[in-house]
Amino acid sequence: MSRSSRWLGLPALVALAAGTAVPAAHAGQAAPVDVQLLSITDFHGYLQPYNDAANGEVQLPDGTKIKVGGAAYNAAHLKRLREGRRNSILFSVGDNFSGWPFEVDAFRDEPTVEVLNKLGIRFSATGNHELDVSAGFLKDHMERGRCFGEVNVDSCFTDSTGKRFRGARFPFLSGNIVSARSGRPILPPYNIEWVRGDRGRRMPVGFINLTVPDTPVGSTSYQPDLRALPLLETANRYAAELRRQGVRAIVANVHDGGTADGAGFNGCNNPRGPVIDFARQASPEIDAIFTGHWHAGFNCVLPDPAGAPRPVIEGLNHGRLISEIDLRLDRSGEVLRGESRAVNHPVTRDVPADPEVKRIADYWTARGAQRFAEPVARQKGDFTRTQNAQGESTMGDLAADVQYWTAGRSRKGRADLALVATRPRTGSNAVSRDLPYAKGTGAGDEDGRVTFGEAWNAYGYGNPVLTVSVTGEQIHQALEQQWQGGKFAPFAVSGNVRYRYDASRPEGDRVNPADVSVGGRPLDPARRYRLAALAYTLIGADGYTAFTGFGDAYRNELPDREAFIAYLKAKGTIEPAPLDRVTAG
Template identity: 60%
Template sequence: MRRTAAVLSAALIAGLVPAAAHAAPPPVPVQLVSITDFHGYLRPPTPADGGTIAGPDGATQVVGGAAYLATHLNEIRAGKKNSIFFTDGDNFSGWPFEVDVHADEPTIEVLNALGVEFSSVGNHELDVSRSFLVDHMEKGKCFGKVGVDSCFTDSTGRRFHGADFDFQSANIVDAKGKTIVAPYTIRMVKDRGRTYPIGFIGLTVPDTPVGSTSYQPDLKALDQVESANRAAAELTKRGVKAIVLNMHDGGTDASATYDNCVNPTGPAFDVARQVTPDIDAIVTGHWHAAFNCSIPDPAGNPRPVVEAANHGRLISEINLQLDPRSGEVLRDKTTSVNHAVTRDVTPDPKIQKIVDYWAAAGDRKYAEPVATITGDFTRTPNAVGESTMADLGADVHLWTARQNGPADLGVIAAKPATGSTAVRGDLLVAASNKPGDANGRVLLGESWDAYGYGNPVLTVSLTGAQLDAVLEQQWQPQANGTVKFAPLALSSNVKYAFDASRPVGDRIDPADVKLDGVALDPVKTYRVAALAYTVIGADGYSAFKAYTNPVRNNTDHETFASYLRTHKTLTPAPLDRVTQKG
């Protein structure tokens, strides 16, 4: 009887309670797919530009190219209902000529076609201006002459309309302390008739406003951890339980492969260890590194920290599992992996068509004539380090600055103490074998190749004494006891003499420096035009860092082409701006 009663009782209970109540509903799967630091590499990058990467077994894999990227993305995302594709910044302001010369619009067309949903603001998103990012790249607003300076016709025959995605940064603010774009974005995923929000916070590398290419003196970077925590708190108040930090700052690790994590270091990992546990996953960039890490949050719970190298070489995939009741991330079920964008797949024909279109447009742009020269402009220095090409660069800097206000002289590092020079090539009278070239003709592409590396020309204030200190740093003692000569070129209105027999640091008498025929006055303030890389001391002339009152002018490639078009015919100036005493 007891057994019969027990069976009957169990049967009654089973009849009263639905079977589904006994089993918890399965988690909600969400796939996060991202790339970083694409830099406009539509075509497969060369080995020098990162076209290879060490695979899981250490063997070299050939990677990159937008059309191959599209194929891999389609394969990775296939069958995933809740898949979100985004980028971690530095999408454009890249170095490929066909992209750069078309105001980075080709990159946006490709990213639109790939289905990017949003992006953090990288430092290179601000290489031109805040308006260029917000008004032109996001909204499609034209500047200059349509079809010449911006708003080019894309591969579909339509005019550039801007990005189909938006940008976020919680820590870049204007002079009034207001973020220049939204600090975060919210995406919704659905499962079994219910909608779940996921928040994505954007962060930008803190030195962006003072970096050489992104130098923006009217902007400011706030603390990354405080900015991320503030945005996360806002999202939490809005009922968002799953939060991702999309951070354009990175780090590195000791692993030689792209899907591993060994002794990770760098600012992204410092942030990862400090930001609120409300953040469930961290996607990084900027360092062009490749790693797949798991770092404990302040509460001791692990969360993924990933970076997908650069130039479209890798894709990061994070798979989250949401609690179906609360919408929170089940951390113990999170997985992450980096995928190589190998070229052993069929390139996506839709993307390949866009890439081919812009490659052809770049070839036509390259062949456009911009000036005529009557003699060779070369980097070959004379005995005092002066060359016709470097002198031309200094003249361009002064001319550029004067388009935007007063300037007294132009300076360029002909052979910098550290780093690379913007004087990258020669302009020769003899015709090359490139289409459209002729004797004495300078093509637009040739001007791009000869000068510039994507830096703005700045106008800054230096006293005569500070300028003299800069000139003295052309001679720098080395650890082996030698003295390195790192010549600076000055604009044509400046002449000076130096005495190499004098001690380092005392080789130039200010009285021997003449601006427009007048001796340098140590207490007078001069407006000096130079590339930002030089001004911030990255070229090795630390005395430049005493500058004040910076004004940003046009960027190097664009202003050089403008200078050539304006002057039309150029003759190399005599090498008489620098003389040696004795």
């Protein structure tokens, strides 16, 4: 950090936020080195362009909305931005995958890695969604390309070049996600990129990579074998370590976010959020901050604790923006703060799409259509979300049975019972579609056939199935919490559970524990049970608080959707169960 940059006034700060260069405060210094930093964040596997507001539009400061996004257009804009730049570093702020488009999700996010490899990503911060499966999956499969299951069926799918998946050609990093047992980082905390000056000089630029701290307890990334260290403490520690190694230019690449009001994606009105607090307190040795996670777009200049201006930028999500910060280094490698420039670029579609990346995206879209039509099981009747008077449905019962079966696939995960929220008070509904017997409109369907795509859409939203220890009283209270404020939001229970309720009694006193049986035995309020449920429900995101304080969490191998596919393939044929698990009166 250059001390003289601390004296820049408001006009310089305004110019920086607007994406224009501040007049040089160090014109007397010879041969400065210009470094272009380009980033994307929260890409989530959105390979194709979308046209809806949330995924395919941005709003300009004048209120005009324009179409943006798509991997092929990202590639085209990146090529234009990097043209003629001697020192250009492209990286990601995390949440590259574990996305929502079927054509990437159904192939274990391998298509996204193929695209990112083609774009030339140099490294990525680890977002919370990078850990949606496990740390081992991230390191062994996504980075190193290690296969699991059957090749080209379960993993290591044939890519657009005809070769099998080999993993990312770039590393994932995180300084603050550590092993719960050893306390050591599970991934490298920082990386050093080298840039070139005149006469063969090489200068280091250090990047401290950080992950949102609630990752180990998040609904999709719940990992009981991990814990998170505070962002600020971790960043300051590694900034000092980099300085001791002689690195003078330091960037924080932080997968945690914030927001700002109005003024478009290059504005900064009333900035707030965790990363804004971080930016105001992080070590002055950090010269620039890239952020993500909140899917917001802003471009701020905030004073560091020493009073020097520091760019802080976030680039929305799903490939809609490319964030750029340009740094200028003096002969010692220090960043000339007053000459930094920051801007968010919309990924407009008024340029020719990159043909190679378009070919990759189109390949996976076509492959996704084929996978959607794959038959996975037969069915002997309709599975619907239509609930009877007691709140029970054939689709809800099926989902609960899937969770119970999934937990039983391993000794550690084995459960006494399972339940699933079929009409949650808040958030997403894991039981989202019917499975009708009759042929639907989807490709590959016929009467009595369940296709891969039908099953994928009917149950799940990328949530892990946890097996946890709870008391019988917690199970009782969860059943009581089905009624709140006069509304009935029922659970579905696995086939080894029966219970009766009396809706004529006051809320909170409608289920007698003596009228609940688990495995043919009465529910014991004092006993501890092993319960299989989605993490989303267990942490209270569904609006049920009864399981707060659960213990001994075990994350089962397969998350909800993959578990459902595996269940269907294992069973071969499914038949609706009688609606006799719940009685009223």
